[in-house]
Amino acid sequence: MNFNILLGFAIIVCLVGLFIRFSIWFSQGLRPAAQTISPVQRLTAGIQAVFSTLFSAKLLLVLKSTLFDLFLQKRIFEKSTLRWTTHTLIFTGFILLLFMHALSPVLSDSLFSDYQPTLNPFLFLRNLFGIMVLVGLGLAIYRRISQKAQRLKSSTSDWAALVFIAVIILSGMLLEGAKMSSITTFQGMVEEYADLDDTERNALEAYWVKENGLRSPNIVKPVDPALVAEGMEISNDSCMDCHAPNSSAFASKTLSPITVPFSSSLGDAATVSFFWYLHILACLSFLAWIPFSKMFHILAAPVSLIIKGVTGDQELKDPVSIFNNQMIGLSACTHCGSCSVECSSSMFYESFQNDFILPSEKVQYLKKIAAGKENNPEVLKQMQQGLYVCTSCDRCTTVCPSGINLKEIFVSARYALLAKGTPETSMLSHFSFPLALARNFVDDHIKALKKVTDIFKQSFPHLADIDAPVTLDNTQKFDNSSFNGCFSCQRCTNICPVVRSYDNPGEALGLLPHQIMFSLGIGNIDLATGAQMIWSCSTCYLCQEHCPNEVELCDIFYSLKNRAISKIEAGANS
Amino acid sequence: MKYAFFQGCNIPIRIQQYATSTEAVLNKFGIELEVVPEFNCCGYPVRNVDEKAYILPSVRNMAIAEKKGLDILVICNCCFASLQKAKHVLEHNDGLKKEINDLLAQEDLKYQGTVQIQHYLTVFHEEIGTEKIQSLIVNTFKDLNIAVIHGCHILRPREITGFDDSFVPRITEDLMKATGANSLDWRGKMECCGAALAGINDDLSQNLLKEKIDGAKQAGAAFITPVCSYCHLQFDTMQKTINSGNSSEPLLPVVLYPQLLGLCLGIDEKLLGIEQNSTIDPVDIKRLKDVLSPPVKKKKRKKAKIAS
Secondary structure, three states, rough: OOOHHHHHHHHHHHHHHHHHHHHOOOOOOOOOOOOOOOOOHHHHHHHHHHHHHHOOOOOOHHHHHHHHHHHHHHHHHHOOOHHHHHHHHHHHHHHHHHHHHOOOOOOOHHHHHOOOOOOOOOHHHHHHHHHHHHHHHEEEEEEEEOOOOOOOOHHHHHHHHHHHHHHHHHOOOOOOOOHHHOOOHHHHHHHHOOOHHHHHHHHHHHHHHHHHHHHHOOOOOOOHHHHHHHHHHHHHHHHHOOOOOOOHHHHHHHHHHHHHHHHHHHHHHHOOOOOOOHHHHHHHHHHHHHHOOOHHHHHHHHHHHHHHHHHHHHHHHHHHHHHHHHHHHOOOOOOOOHHHHHOOOOOHHHHHOHHHHHHHHHHHHHHHHOOOOOHHHHHHHHHHHHOOOOOOOOOHHHHHOOOHHHHHHHHHHHHHHHHHOOHHHHOOOOHHHHHHOOOOOHHHHHHHHHHHHHHHHHOOOOHEEEEEEEEOOOOOOOOHHHHHHOOOOOOHHHHHHHHHOOOEEEOOOOHOOHHHHHHHOOOOHHHOOOOOOOOOOOOOOOOHOOOOOOOOHHHHHHHHHHHHHHHHHHHOOO | EEEEOOOOOOOHHHOHHHHHHHHHHHHOOOEEEEEOOOOOOOOOOOOOOOHHHHHHHHHHHHHHOOOOOOOOEEHHHHHHHHHHHHHHHOOOHHHHHHHHHHHHHHHHOOOOOOOEEEHHHHHHHHOOOHHHHHHHOOOEOOOOOEEOOOOOHHOOHHHHHHHOOOOOOOOOHHHHHOOOOOEEOHHHHHOOOOOHHHOOOHHHHHHHHHHEEEEHOOOOOOOOEEOOOHHHHHHHHHHHHHHOOOOHHHHHHHOOOOHHHHHOOOHHOOOOOOOOOOOOOOHHHHHHHHEEEEHHHHHHHHHHHHHH
């Protein structure tokens, strides 16, 4: 097939993909209340934001961010030299190959008057850049394997990206290597560039076999040194003006023997065209694949980083900018996993075995949720827990190399899911503290909290609802037996700051601390678990400290809370 | 002496001044702090949900410190209590210890139980000692009424925290005395700030907080000094939220102990991050500095002692 047709096809696929990805920036979002903002409004706001930034003093911030965040990759450098080296090698090597080699008809030809792909420094540099990329890929693979224990998750698409780039570089090197050894290529070039008789031809061929890796059926080894010397002279006269020695292409020359089995079975000309197709198809498929993969970060991450550079740490206020920023952010994720490696909730991931507790895994699925493509209630429930089991330490946002405002995305997504989802029991934990402090989505929080407190009320018996006399029949076991020491002196209840906060504590709290100990004493754990008191306990431990008989009241309340939550969860999952 | 500095989740992002002032003051006494990026949450936030999930993170943190060969210095009470609790639980539960160590082995970590957990106030009080503190003090406060609020999880349960006498704590008393400030005897001193209920039962949480703010004001406090980071956020952030509807009510400004001590040691207030406390304004800072003067009498006595 014609190269131009393939190229045209790849470009069309790429453009269609880019259109889809860019349109997502202005059409999707994560927010609890349904907002009616049209894509046109969002696009207009986006364009306005770009113009108002470029034509103001903020332009300096854009330039600063472009230099430090994009070209120098300052954010990665501050965190890890290894990762910075990895990214810099791949990025620099690949971009230079793109400009100098892939786009040579457009760029190199016009920039360098004497540009020839077969001349140095170009011949050598192409190999050097290729090696840079390969070393970078090696480091990336090493990082993904060595940091697996630190909860660095690698998905198929992460490996695919690495393999894709490796295939591009290696197929290029093998193509060059195949050409070096190909007699057909050699003869074609001699035909085109040199006017030689048969003896001269033979001498030249001998020299190229000896020095430049050519494989020829006409030359018998060991090659006659006199013939080689003669060939060298001819080569210097006829070839070297346009073709540096193949040793300059050190990587391709080293890899060249790999192509030998191919040329032995396929023939040398077919081998060259095989590697040519492989190289071209790899490059063009990669181009077409960019918008549909994490490689889209090549375009999205710079935008995200510049937005971060311009807005700094200030919180965006208007929903239009928030939505746009969310979607740019989600598309800029490279799934590098830095956020998950540093996540303060990492041990909760180990305890709950929920991938969505790790920020990098949340981002992948939030893209689907924002697109409305994820409707499996179980996955959504997992995601909801993953979003809630978060200490709000903001480390993920601080560490993200793409400058994604993960904190904002996660908070918005959390309340978006809570508004629609099942009651979230982890709302009854101290993960709620930083949320109460930040006061975002106050009404949404109260609504979602009511859902879970309602289900708590429905799940357990209450003293007021019990008709028959409370008996000793119940023999449920309870792990903390210190309640046996309770002799109902009521010191706990009398010292409790929560009990004191209510005019009618019995009504507000269901059971008072000493009554909870009594319920446990008669073996009615469910009655104790159903007391509102356990959720109103301020965990100040005054009761436990003041108990004359060492009843561990506050610890018992914690156990009851654990029990209540696991019972509610068991009910939700049954 | 060097410690692994356990800052928890709140301090690095919301109360940096607590970390910087603590470090600045400790450095004066030759104590170094190493920030350990590998530390994760202490586990406290999940305690209502699952006790085992609450223990695990602290064990990992202690294992990391043990690997580094450092003891842990903690600021936040809740982190302190979680670490102490995990240590205590594993001392009595070999099965759980093995289970957790099996999990930690994948990261090449192992918890032995050798690490010590120190609250920074204990380091001031026991390791440095008030005498040494006084020897470096260049200024002391005069007529400055401070309401200290200990926070619950540093004092109780005493078998776990092992911090001080949980009924008559004297560490904070001695340390406040060293700065010359007058630590008030007030009702909320050892009670709850309401933080544990924020986001779960906001009305109750805020009532408990208001009770403390009013109590401190009635006792004549010019400033409140919370020890725990949760208490700090309640007084320094939540107080403003509660107060937002009632601007005529003056805020009770927050100042942290290392900030007070830092001023006495002649450390620059900017370095101590006093203005980063959101309830404190320049007038309050001036008020603090106005009552600061060289400790004339004490110096004379000391000199007399040395001479004799």
